[in-house]
Amino acid sequence: MFALLHSLSPSIRWITFLRSQVRTKGNMATRLSTFGYVLAWLALGISSPCLAQKSKLAASIEQRGMESWTAAKQIWEWAEPGYQEHKSSKLLADLLERHGFQVERGVAEIPTAFTATFGSGAPVIGILGEYDALPGLSQQAVPTREPRQSGGYGHGCGHHLFGVASASAAIAIAEQLRAGEIRGTVRFYGCPAEEGGVPRSSWCSPALQRLRYSIALASR
Numbered sequence: 001m002f003a004l005l006h007s008l009s010p011s012i013r014w015i016t017f018l019r020s021q022v023r024t025k026g027n028m029a030t031r032l033s034t035f036g037y038v039l040a041w042l043a044l045g046i047s048s049p050c051l052a053q054k055s056k057l058a059a060s061i062e063q064r065g066m067e068s069w070t071a072a073k074q075i076w077e078w079a080e081p082g083y084q085e086h087k088s089s090k091l092l093a094d095l096l097e098r099h100g101f102q103v104e105r106g107v108a109e110i111p112t113a114f115t116a117t118f119g120s121g122a123p124v125i126g127i128l129g130e131y132d133a134l135p136g137l138s139q140q141a142v143p144t145r146e147p148r149q150s151g152g153y154g155h156g157c158g159h160h161l162f163g164v165a166s167a168s169a170a171i172a173i174a175e176q177l178r179a180g181e182i183r184g185t186v187r188f189y190g191c192p193a194e195e196g197g198v199p200r201s202s203w204c205s206p207a208l209q210r211l212r213y214s215i216a217l218a219s220r
């Protein structure tokens with residue numbers, strides 16, 4: 001049996017590592033790639049006995065770095081509130097579809113929730129991603145506090161990065177599945193309204209259990 005990790009309970013080391021990366025000097029594209037790489041590495045490291053694929057994961061994520069960065073900046077610009085992330089969820093769903101994933105939109109009767117699946121059989125690696133903007137965090141893309149709209153929605157929490165990085169991690173794993181280097185399934189869970197609405201722990205958990213995942217990972 002594979003370990004079952006709840007989306008809201010990542011390990012202390014995971015949190016510490018991510019925070020250290022966020023605080024590290026460097027451009028945002030590099031940090032975005034790091035998020036994606038760590039997620040992908042954890043997924044394979046925990047669920048696959050083969051640890052020799054890490055360099056390929058890193059190369060895959062780096063190779064798509066600009067595509068990921070462009071997507072993250074677009075989601076930042078849209079800054080859509082929870083349950084209204086129509087453009088942001090479509091961007092991520094379309095991205096995964098272009099990379100060969102089977103996409104199911106509007107899952108759990110939520111229009112902006114979706115799953116994207118690649119591969120078949122066990123283990124099933126679940127990766128959760130969010131894309132909702134939060135009230136009061138409207139912000140220009142500058143390092144000082146400059147709201148685009150006073151009191152408006154924005155991505156100060158970083159959901160524009162988390163969703164894209166998670167999708168990039170899923171794509172990197174899918175490439176290894178496609179190459180026959182590992183076996184199983186990777187499934188991305190597009191989780192709307194991660195804060196302020198029904199959190200992903202509420203709607204994703206039943207969905208995850210119904211879909212019989214082996215492990216689920218989320219950035220936080």
Ligand SMILES: [Zn+2]
Pocket residue numbers: 157158159194195
């Ligand atoms: Zn958040």
